[in-house]
Amino acid sequence: MSRLDSFIRRLEAQRACLGFAAGQIRAVAGPVLELGLGNGRTYDHLRELLPEREIFVFERAVNAHPDCIPDAAHLILGDVRATLPQARRRLPGPAALAHLDVGTGDAAQNAALAAWLSGALPPLLAHGAWVVSDQALAAPTLIAHPPPAGVAPERYFLYHHRAK
Numbered sequence: 001m002s003r004l005d006s007f008i009r010r011l012e013a014q015r016a017c018l019g020f021a022a023g024q025i026r027a028v029a030g031p032v033l034e035l036g037l038g039n040g041r042t043y044d045h046l047r048e049l050l051p052e053r054e055i056f057v058f059e060r061a062v063n064a065h066p067d068c069i070p071d072a073a074h075l076i077l078g079d080v081r082a083t084l085p086q087a088r089r090r091l092p093g094p095a096a097l098a099h100l101d102v103g104t105g106d107a108a109q110n111a112a113l114a115a116w117l118s119g120a121l122p123p124l125l126a127h128g129a130w131v132v133s134d135q136a137l138a139a140p141t142l143i144a145h146p147p148p149a150g151v152a153p154e155r156y157f158l159y160h161h162r163a164k
Contacts, residue, residue: 013156014042014101014134016148021097021130021158022049028128030096031056033087035080035117040068042101056091058083080113084120094126100133110135118142127163132156140164 001009032050034043037059044067046055058076062069069075076083076090080102098121103110114135121131122141131142134156142159 009152009155010134013147013151014132015045016151017132017156017158018042018045018049018099020148021132022046024130024160025050025096025128028096028126028130030094030126030129031091033091033095033098033124034058034101035084035098036101037062037064037069037075038101040064042099043070044068046099050097053096054092056087056095058087081116081120084117084124087124091124094129095124096126096129098125098129098131098133100131100135100137103134114138122161122163125161125163127161129161131159131161133159 031054032046034046034055034057037043037057043055043057054074055070056074056076057070058080060079076087100117102113114137118137118139122139136157137159141162141164143162145158145160147153147156147158
């Protein structure tokens with residue numbers, strides 16, 4: 001498969017998983033967390049999917065389209081390993097949805113970050129929250145869910161958070 005076809009399939013999987021998760025959180029109160037702003041496409045999509053939700057974005061450095069940059073109150077800048085543990089003070093409550101788009105071309109670096117996020121993310125989530133991720137996560141409270149129809153397994157990942 002060409003890199004272009006792979007990219008297209010990843011974006012289609014991302015959109016399908018976000019749409020599914022957005023439908024699942026209707027009864028779950030809380031904001032949305034977007035880890036990795038990139039150029040802002042997914043943030044923009046989340047604003048359309050969930051216009052009633054506050055979206056807090058975590059990004060190392062902003063390089064997004066000007067129309068897709070959150071305001072200062074909703075943009076948390078810096079390395080996620082430093083900013084995520086402190087986020088509870090800025091959030092209005094536990095998150096109903098978290099989207100993680102944090103992968104790079106380095107498999108070892110991705111695995112290390114996913115392992116760290118597996119421990120750091122669940123304390124910020126509401127019971128019943130959903131996580132949509134480009135990386136596989138492993139946490140006792142994150143229950144893996146199969147992707148929507150048409151999305152290949154392990155192309156994108158869905159988790160339902162069940163707080164203990």
